[in-house]
Amino acid sequence: MSSQLPLLANELPLYCKYPPGRGLTPDQETRCAEDPAKAQEAKKKAEELQPPTYPFSRPGFLTVEPTSGKQIGLTLLSKDGREITFDYGKNKESLVLKPAEIISWKSANAGSGTDASSAVSVAVAGALFFWPMMLAAPFMVKNYTITGFQVETIDRLGKDVSLDFATIESPRPAMELLRFSTGLAPGTRRGPETTKPLYEAGLKQSILELEALKKPLLVVNNKKPWCTTIKLSDNLNSAAYKDMVEHINALRRKLGLPPVQDMASTSTDQQWEAYLDSKPGLRQWAASYKQQAETLRQC
Structure with a gap:
């Protein structure tokens, strides 16, 4: 019967606080002599995760x-x-x-x-x-x-x-x-000290993937590189390219970077300016001969 009695907050049975008139059995006396704090500590330790055994x-x-x-x-x-x-x-x-x-x-x-x-x-x-x-x-x-x-x-x-x-x-x-x-x-x-390098490495790899996806979509102009365009259509290649651009920009936002300027969203004027930036001598010529430069710029 005693085993069915409710327990106190310290997890000792009520018969420890209110012993029956007939007294306690030896087992009950041993139970009541236990230190509740130590018992609680032992239980807590048993529940704690322990290092695994390898392999x-x-x-x-x-x-x-x-x-x-x-x-x-x-x-x-x-x-x-x-x-x-x-x-x-x-x-x-x-x-x-x-x-x-x-x-x-x-x-x-x-x-x-x-x-x-x-x-x-x-x-x-x-x-x-x-x-x-x-x-x-x-x-x-x-x-x-x-x-x-x-x-x-x-x-x-x-x-x-x-x-x-x-x-x-x-x-x-x-x-x-x-x-x-x-x-x-x-x-x-x-924290970011761990995740940021992983995101940065992923961004570099994603940009490489984007370049590979872009190649079959390019319409190249060898004479006027700034007139090279990317042809997007409803096919698997263009869908994968668009998805990768979206992923890269989401990743760049996460890293606090501006969106990528991919060829699908860059005008020929922007490409012309970028080409001039890469050719300082040509930019100087374009500034001196504006009419000829404008003729050259046209696609």
Whole structure:
């Protein structure tokens, strides 16, 4: 009966404060002699994340292919904490990240479900993309506890990328790997001293990609380079070019830089001025012979 009594705030049973007339049993006396503060401290320590043991290997995660909705198994691997491998098996190419490339991570209880497979699928494909809804997911019934993870990184083009996955197994090993390899507590984000260089490197790579996308769209004028234009039409090349320009300008805004002057938005007059800037002697000639320069400028 005594085990069913309510507990005090210090977690000792009420029979310690109000012993029965018959007295306490030896087990009850031992329980009441415990130091509540020490017991609380021991419990807190047991709940704290501990450094993982390497080599680390943890299967049992699921993610969902965004386009097809196909479930993909995921294993987390790390030899010594210097790299984390997201191994998708034969479903897709593994992703290897250095912990410094991870700018934030978090986990949350995604609820529970009677069908582990479908519940995890819903968690990853739906609630994980709207993180505040994790605790209000529609599949909360019984049997399986589902934990969702979200790992954020910056890719080679400077784009923010989110890796979303979930598990019905213990989330603690994955949490310990992410916590101690990245040095980040869950829910925190690296500062600009880390993210800015990654965005700057992504901007450089994106500009190289833009140049490659621009080549098949150029209408070149070898005699008058300032008259070279870019022909945009409704095809895959022009769409990719436009998307890259939009991405570059978003990235430049993030870095506090003015928008890029791509050829699609630059007039021949602007290109002429830029050409004169690159040829100081020609600019001096154009200033002295304005009529001839104007004739030359015409496309």
